[in-house]
Each structure stands twice: as C-alpha cells, then as structure tokens.
Amino acid sequence: MKYLEGRKYVIQAIFIAIGAVYLIKLFFIQVLDDSYKTAADNNAMRRVVQYPFRGLIYDRDGKLLVENTPVYDLMVVPKEAKAIDTLKFCQLVGLTLPEYREKIKAARTYSYVKPSPFLQRLTNAEFAAIQDNLVDFPGFYINARTVRGYPHQSLAHALGYIGEISPRQLEDSAYKGYRQGDYLGVSGIERQYEQYLMGQRGVKYTMVNVRGLEKGSFKDGAYDTLSVAGQNLITTIDLELQKYGEKLMQGKTGSIVAIEPKTGEILSLISAPYYDPSLLTGKELGNNYMKLLKDPVKPLFNRPLMATYPPGSIFKLAQALIAMQEGTLTPNTGYACNWSLVKCSHRHPHPSNLGIAIEQSCNPYFYQVFRSVVNKGRSANVFQDSHLGLDAWNKHIKSFGFASKLGIDLPNEKKGLMPNSQFYDKIYGPKGWKFPTIYSVSIGQGETGVTPLQMANFAATIANRGYYYTPHIVRSVGEKGKPLPAYSEKHYTSVDPRHFPAVVEGMQRVVESGTARYARLNHIGVVICGKTGTVQNPHGKDHSVFIAFAPKDDPKIAIAVYVENAGGGAIAAAPMASLMVEKYLNDSITTPARKRWEHDMVSGAFYKWGH
Structure with a gap:
C-alpha cells in the first residue's frame, strides 16, 4: 500500500511540473515576448518560399548551354483576399471576371490558408506594371523565381525542359518533397539529372500589415532557411x-x-x-508545346x-x-x-x-x-x-x-x-x-x-x-x-x-x-x-x-x-x-x-x- 501511495505522489508531481511549464511559457509569450503582439498588430506573418537557383549546364569547353532567368509568380492566400475591388484587379492583371473566379476557386481548393500561384511566370515588364498597385489587394503578393534561359538555339532534344509538377505526380511517393507550383525536369538532361540540378528550397518569414505591406523579417530572420543552389553540369557536347x-x-x-x-x-x-529550346520556357510554354506536338513533322520526337x-x-x-x-x-x-x-x-x-x-x-x-x-x-x-x-x-x-x-x-x-x-x-x-x-x-x-x-x-x-x-x-x-x-x-x-x-x-x-x-x-x-x-x-x-x-x-x-x-x-x-x-x-x-x-x-x- 505504501508503494502505491508513493506512486500516486510521483504522478501528481509530474502533472504539476507539466502544468508549471505551460504556465511559464504562456507568461513569457503574453508578458515578456512582444513579438506575437507585434504579429497580431500587423495582422499576418507570411511564409515565403525561396526557390533555389537551378544548376547551370555547360558544354565541354565551358560554354553556357542553360542559364537561369528571373520571372515572378503572383501568389494568393484566399483567406486574406477579401473585400477587394475585383474588377479593378482584373483590369490590372489582364483577366476576365470568369477567369478570376476560376483561379480563386482553384486556390481555395488547394488551401484556404496557404499561398498558391495565381498567375505564373510574369515577365519583368508585367511585374513592374502591377507591383506598385498590389498594396490595394490584400492576400496577393509577388514571389520571385527563375526559369530556364538559353544563350543559343541548339540542342533542344538533349537539354530537355522543365515544367510545373502535375497533381498526379504530387500524389506519387517518388516525388516526395515537391509541392504545388514547384518545377522539375520533364525531358532530356533536365529530367535525367533532376536530383543534382534541383537544389533545396529555403523559407523566409516576413511580417505584413493588413494592407499586405512587408514590415520586415520575423525575429530578424531567426527562423529563415537559405535556399541551396543546384549543382552545375559539364556536358560532353561540343x-x-x-x-x-x-x-x-x-x-x-x-x-x-x-x-x-x-x-x-x-x-x-x-x-x-x-x-x-526557348519555346519551352516562360509563360507561353503550354501553348508552344501544343503547337510543337501537333506539328506533322514531329519536332519533339528525339530521333x-x-x-x-x-x-x-x-x-x-x-x-x-x-x-x-x-x-x-x-x-x-x-x-x-x-x-x-x-x-x-x-x-x-x-x-x-x-x-x-x-x-x-x-x-x-x-x-x-x-x-x-x-x-x-x-x-x-x-x-x-x-x-x-x-x-x-x-x-x-x-x-x-x-x-x-x-x-x-x-x-x-x-x-x-x-x-x-x-x-x-x-x-x-x-x-x-x-x-x-x-x-x-x-x-x-x-x-x-x-x-x-x-x-x-x-x-x-x-x-x-x-x-x-x-x-x-x-x-x-x-x-x-x-x-x-x-x-x-x-x-x-x-x-x-x-x-x-x-x-x-x-x-x-x-x-x-x-x-x-x-x-x-x-x-x-x-x-x-x-x-x-x-x-x-x-x-x-x-x-x-x-x-x-x-x-x-x-x-x-x-x-x-x-x-x-x-x-x-x-x-x-x-x-x-x-x-x-x-x-x-x-x-x-x-x-x-x-x-x-x-x-x-x-x-x-x-x-x-x-x-
């Protein structure tokens, strides 16, 4: 009986200790640490994915075959995209109202609270035309990334191209670690050497106010992780x-x-x-691919x-x-x-x-x-x-x-x-x-x-x-x-x-x-x-x-x-x-x-x- 009585006190002590830990942590968050109050005052902490630079590809003599060029994705968080002037937004980005509703619906299907791409692969000119006006449209923000660029017009079949990961691939365990909106090699060297070229994504946490304006990094970047660039490839091609x-x-x-x-x-x-090869990169990738696919001379066929x-x-x-x-x-x-x-x-x-x-x-x-x-x-x-x-x-x-x-x-x-x-x-x-x-x-x-x-x-x-x-x-x-x-x-x-x-x-x-x-x-x-x-x-x-x-x-x-x-x-x-x-x-x-x-x-x- 004394043994059982002793066990009762030990269990009670454990529960008291756990409760004390939670109370101390709660006191620290609510009284001593004002970062959460700051986050609440500024409305949101945004998690921005930092996409890595994909590895470059060179010929046998060091000539650049494939490089990276900047593009911009317009992201949306459906929960935050409320009470906006939809017509004005559509005029800004060049969409019709039905197209806007379809894209918002797709974003909500993916996640109501997580960001997803709304418009992808915006050029520098397109980005410049909308960036100053995004302040009027909470829930929308720009995420910079890169796509492939080519300083020549050769070797398309061998180099291959990259494209957005498909829903079917996202369900496949072989693509564990990829997320919606990620790009990966679809054909050629890009596909064969994907594991070396892809690199590792990073994450940056920023504070934004109710109007979507950035107010700085969260905790001076203490929780940020840097992206790691993919490895370069030296090919045998002359x-x-x-x-x-x-x-x-x-x-x-x-x-x-x-x-x-x-x-x-x-x-x-x-x-x-x-x-x-530049036909299969950037905003017109899908349209150009279908044109090449339907071409009777079969230019996509790797003979x-x-x-x-x-x-x-x-x-x-x-x-x-x-x-x-x-x-x-x-x-x-x-x-x-x-x-x-x-x-x-x-x-x-x-x-x-x-x-x-x-x-x-x-x-x-x-x-x-x-x-x-x-x-x-x-x-x-x-x-x-x-x-x-x-x-x-x-x-x-x-x-x-x-x-x-x-x-x-x-x-x-x-x-x-x-x-x-x-x-x-x-x-x-x-x-x-x-x-x-x-x-x-x-x-x-x-x-x-x-x-x-x-x-x-x-x-x-x-x-x-x-x-x-x-x-x-x-x-x-x-x-x-x-x-x-x-x-x-x-x-x-x-x-x-x-x-x-x-x-x-x-x-x-x-x-x-x-x-x-x-x-x-x-x-x-x-x-x-x-x-x-x-x-x-x-x-x-x-x-x-x-x-x-x-x-x-x-x-x-x-x-x-x-x-x-x-x-x-x-x-x-x-x-x-x-x-x-x-x-x-x-x-x-x-x-x-x-x-x-x-x-x-x-x-x-x-x-x-x-x-």
Missing part, C-alpha cells in the same frame, strides 16, 4: 559542332550522332527537325534515341566480323556477285576478298557471308541448323550494343530489334522458315531495327577495334566532378580484336576508292574510314546512311548520319559526315569545293548529286 550539324540538317529529317571513341562522350546529338530504322549496308561490317569470329570467313575469302541470290546495287567484278567486298558494298557477297554463319552445319536437320545458326549470330550481334538499350544518360532510349529463332517461330512456326526466308537480314534490311545512337556506337566500337564505352552526354556533376563510374567501363564485343583490322581496311577503301569518295579528307591529311548505306523505304525515296570514324589510327571521332528520303548513302549522309568530321578535327571548312558542298547541304541542292 556546342560549335552541334550548331554546325543542325545547320547541315536544316529542312531535313533524320539524325547525326557523333561520339569520342576513347571515352564514349557524345560530341553532338542532332535530331531533325529541331526547335528553339537519335527513339527512331528505329533498318541499318542498311553499314550492317555488312557486322556480318563480316561475326563470320570471321565463327570461322566461316577470312579476309581473303572471295564470293561471286551472283544476282540470282540477291540484286546488287553496283555493277562490279566478283569481289575476290573481304576488303573489295566492303569497298563495293556487294549484296550477293554478304548474302553468302550471312548464310555461312546461319547454315554453318551445327545440325544435320536444315531447320534446326538455321535455328542454331541464327541464335549464335544473334548473341554476337547483341554484343555490339544492338537490340538493347545502351544506357545513355537520357530518358526514353529505345532498344531496336534483332531477330532470333523464337522471333521467326512466332511468325512462321518452327519448321516454316530457313535461311532463304530471312536472307534480307544479311544486308541490314528485313526484321532489323537500330537507332542512330546505336549506329554511332557501332562506328566507335570498330574504331576501338572491339569495345565501346557507354555513350553519355554529361561529363561531370560540378565543375570538378568526375564521370559516373558506369561510363568508365569498357564493353567488349564477342568478336576477337584480331578480326577488326580487315574491316577497318575495307572501310578505308570505301572512302578512298569506293562508294563514299565524297567523304575523303586528304586535303587536311586525315584518313577517314566509313561505310555507306542505302535503306529501302516502302513509303517513298530511300534513306541515306553513313557511319565513319577518323583518323584511322588514334580515332578522335565516330559518327553516324541518317537522312530520311535523301537517296543513296553517298549522296547526302557521307558528305555531311565528312564535313562534320572536318569541322571537329580542323575547326573549319577550308577549301572552296568543300564550302560549296556545305552550301549544297544547307540549301538542299545536294539532291541533284545523284542524277
């Missing part, structure tokens, strides 16, 4: 090369992708048609990453490498240019070795090369042999990065298509197909699909004689940062490096005496290795394709050019790639003849070259 490529692709549809083979760094990423095409004759290089690895081809193997197997695009003697076959881009030769792999004789059953041979080929071809996402640090990359036996079984049945059914794959047609990024990576892989680095567009986070570890790893193909020199020699012959003589760079002392492709298009004129790297030894650039409906690879893609390589290695186009080519590429006069 802005001057990017601008030059966009100039060449003006008025065309297609892609140019240039990669530094030694690192996997992307030098240029061009999707045509393109658009000015280097998302468009899949048959690779055409550039695929013959892969067929040769796989056949040498499988032991069914040597550099000295000759095959007849037999038109009864498949038609050839060129009239030429029978190729007596691989180098000549690549130089002449002989379709019947590579028909027989592909057949030698698929029908290698792994089984006595012709159907089973085709299954085994195609699957062996498929494993090799995927090691080059085809039919899979390479892992570029940009969203929405597509993986393309390379067929295996299961693919054809679904179409024809296990015994419904064999090599003659699938022969078009031998020349990069049929059931094949690759992205321009994969084409450029393929060129880089050959330049490196058998390996590649994951293509990436950001070199470092922060000026002194390092590439992410994933971009420093070599990815080796299943083909032994000793087989690559024969293909490289053939690519050199293509430029020096074969189908891509327009691409020669002898005038600047550079040996360029390349391969043309002409992709059949059932909907119109053929597509023009070219991949290349230069110099032959110690390559500095690998490139893929794909121009839709431009005819043969030698007509458009090869000279365009050659101009890009010269621009990168030499910093300028030097000879009058080359300048005329440049003019023809820009004007579209190159179309007459094939006639």
Whole structure:
C-alpha cells in the first residue's frame, strides 16, 4: 500500500511540473515576448518560399548551354483576399471576371490558408506594371523565381525542359518533397539529372500589415532557411559542332550522332527537325508545346534515341566480323556477285576478298557471308541448323550494343530489334522458315531495327577495334566532378580484336576508292574510314546512311548520319559526315569545293548529286 501511495505522489508531481511549464511559457509569450503582439498588430506573418537557383549546364569547353532567368509568380492566400475591388484587379492583371473566379476557386481548393500561384511566370515588364498597385489587394503578393534561359538555339532534344509538377505526380511517393507550383525536369538532361540540378528550397518569414505591406523579417530572420543552389553540369557536347550539324540538317529529317571513341562522350546529338529550346520556357510554354506536338513533322520526337530504322549496308561490317569470329570467313575469302541470290546495287567484278567486298558494298557477297554463319552445319536437320545458326549470330550481334538499350544518360532510349529463332517461330512456326526466308537480314534490311545512337556506337566500337564505352552526354556533376563510374567501363564485343583490322581496311577503301569518295579528307591529311548505306523505304525515296570514324589510327571521332528520303548513302549522309568530321578535327571548312558542298547541304541542292 505504501508503494502505491508513493506512486500516486510521483504522478501528481509530474502533472504539476507539466502544468508549471505551460504556465511559464504562456507568461513569457503574453508578458515578456512582444513579438506575437507585434504579429497580431500587423495582422499576418507570411511564409515565403525561396526557390533555389537551378544548376547551370555547360558544354565541354565551358560554354553556357542553360542559364537561369528571373520571372515572378503572383501568389494568393484566399483567406486574406477579401473585400477587394475585383474588377479593378482584373483590369490590372489582364483577366476576365470568369477567369478570376476560376483561379480563386482553384486556390481555395488547394488551401484556404496557404499561398498558391495565381498567375505564373510574369515577365519583368508585367511585374513592374502591377507591383506598385498590389498594396490595394490584400492576400496577393509577388514571389520571385527563375526559369530556364538559353544563350543559343541548339540542342533542344538533349537539354530537355522543365515544367510545373502535375497533381498526379504530387500524389506519387517518388516525388516526395515537391509541392504545388514547384518545377522539375520533364525531358532530356533536365529530367535525367533532376536530383543534382534541383537544389533545396529555403523559407523566409516576413511580417505584413493588413494592407499586405512587408514590415520586415520575423525575429530578424531567426527562423529563415537559405535556399541551396543546384549543382552545375559539364556536358560532353561540343556546342560549335552541334550548331554546325543542325545547320547541315536544316529542312531535313533524320539524325547525326557523333561520339569520342576513347571515352564514349557524345560530341553532338542532332535530331531533325529541331526547335528553339526557348519555346519551352516562360509563360507561353503550354501553348508552344501544343503547337510543337501537333506539328506533322514531329519536332519533339528525339530521333537519335527513339527512331528505329533498318541499318542498311553499314550492317555488312557486322556480318563480316561475326563470320570471321565463327570461322566461316577470312579476309581473303572471295564470293561471286551472283544476282540470282540477291540484286546488287553496283555493277562490279566478283569481289575476290573481304576488303573489295566492303569497298563495293556487294549484296550477293554478304548474302553468302550471312548464310555461312546461319547454315554453318551445327545440325544435320536444315531447320534446326538455321535455328542454331541464327541464335549464335544473334548473341554476337547483341554484343555490339544492338537490340538493347545502351544506357545513355537520357530518358526514353529505345532498344531496336534483332531477330532470333523464337522471333521467326512466332511468325512462321518452327519448321516454316530457313535461311532463304530471312536472307534480307544479311544486308541490314528485313526484321532489323537500330537507332542512330546505336549506329554511332557501332562506328566507335570498330574504331576501338572491339569495345565501346557507354555513350553519355554529361561529363561531370560540378565543375570538378568526375564521370559516373558506369561510363568508365569498357564493353567488349564477342568478336576477337584480331578480326577488326580487315574491316577497318575495307572501310578505308570505301572512302578512298569506293562508294563514299565524297567523304575523303586528304586535303587536311586525315584518313577517314566509313561505310555507306542505302535503306529501302516502302513509303517513298530511300534513306541515306553513313557511319565513319577518323583518323584511322588514334580515332578522335565516330559518327553516324541518317537522312530520311535523301537517296543513296553517298549522296547526302557521307558528305555531311565528312564535313562534320572536318569541322571537329580542323575547326573549319577550308577549301572552296568543300564550302560549296556545305552550301549544297544547307540549301538542299545536294539532291541533284545523284542524277
């Protein structure tokens, strides 16, 4: 009993102590601390979000790609927005009464007591026109923030854009920490590197009177928190090369992708048609986006990453490498240019070795090369042999990065298509197909699909004689940062490096005496290795394709050019790639003849070259 009696006194003492604490605190607030009385006299303490500066984005040489420009949001606290001259307010901000009522209703739906955006992205001029008059409209105030600005008109697809977070995203736990009115990356680098670019918001508490005029910070800023700017990004892009490529692709549809083979760094990423990135920023973002979205030429479509095409004759290089690895081809193997197997695009003697076959881009030769792999004789059953041979080929071809996402640090990359036996079984049945059914794959047609990024990576892989680095567009986070570890790893193909020199020699012959003589760079002392492709298009004129790297030894650039409906690879893609390589290695186009080519590429006069 004594024990229980003791516990009763302890509990009573605890309650008395808690009560005393509350009484002392109440005495302090009401008598000693006059800040709350001041707040009451001045009507309100306003919590203003301090939005951070989003990280800047630079090119590989330190040129600014993306900056921040100031805009202003007109905020409203519905509880405080009472007894105002609504008509006068609408005239001030340029709204109709129905529009005003709709916006106030939306603000009240969000919160009756919390501020929310009423009008967003006001320009300096719009802000100046209303700021002195806001004193007459309690509940409304200006909150400064920044949006993206661009000192150039290039690289829109890669840079991406930012937009206001959507209601659906606010409900998603993945976006925890964001609030209504916040901006985040929607596409491109802005989206991929959002966590580094976004920074941290701050908060400032200010005292305002009944007319909404600021009377100073609350408690000298004791409870304020500073915003933290986002981290800057250094990209791998060469802005001057990017601008030059966009100039060449003006008025065309297609892609140019240039990669530094030694690192996997992307030098240029061009999707045509393109658009000015400043269209998707500021007050007109929504309207401009809808115009671009409805444009029949699809300027928002990121072709280097998302468009899949048959690779055409550039695929013959892969067929040769796989056949040498499988032991069914040597550099000295000759095959007849037999038109009864498949038609050839060129009239030429029978190729007596691989180098000549690549130089002449002989379709019947590579028909027989592909057949030698698929029908290698792994089984006595012709159907089973085709299954085994195609699957062996498929494993090799995927090691080059085809039919899979390479892992570029940009969203929405597509993986393309390379067929295996299961693919054809679904179409024809296990015994419904064999090599003659699938022969078009031998020349990069049929059931094949690759992205321009994969084409450029393929060129880089050959330049490196058998390996590649994951293509990436950001070199470092922060000026002194390092590439992410994933971009420093070599990815080796299943083909032994000793087989690559024969293909490289053939690519050199293509430029020096074969189908891509327009691409020669002898005038600047550079040996360029390349391969043309002409992709059949059932909907119109053929597509023009070219991949290349230069110099032959110690390559500095690998490139893929794909121009839709431009005819043969030698007509458009090869000279365009050659101009890009010269621009990168030499910093300028030097000879009058080359300048005329440049003019023809820009004007579209190159179309007459094939006639």
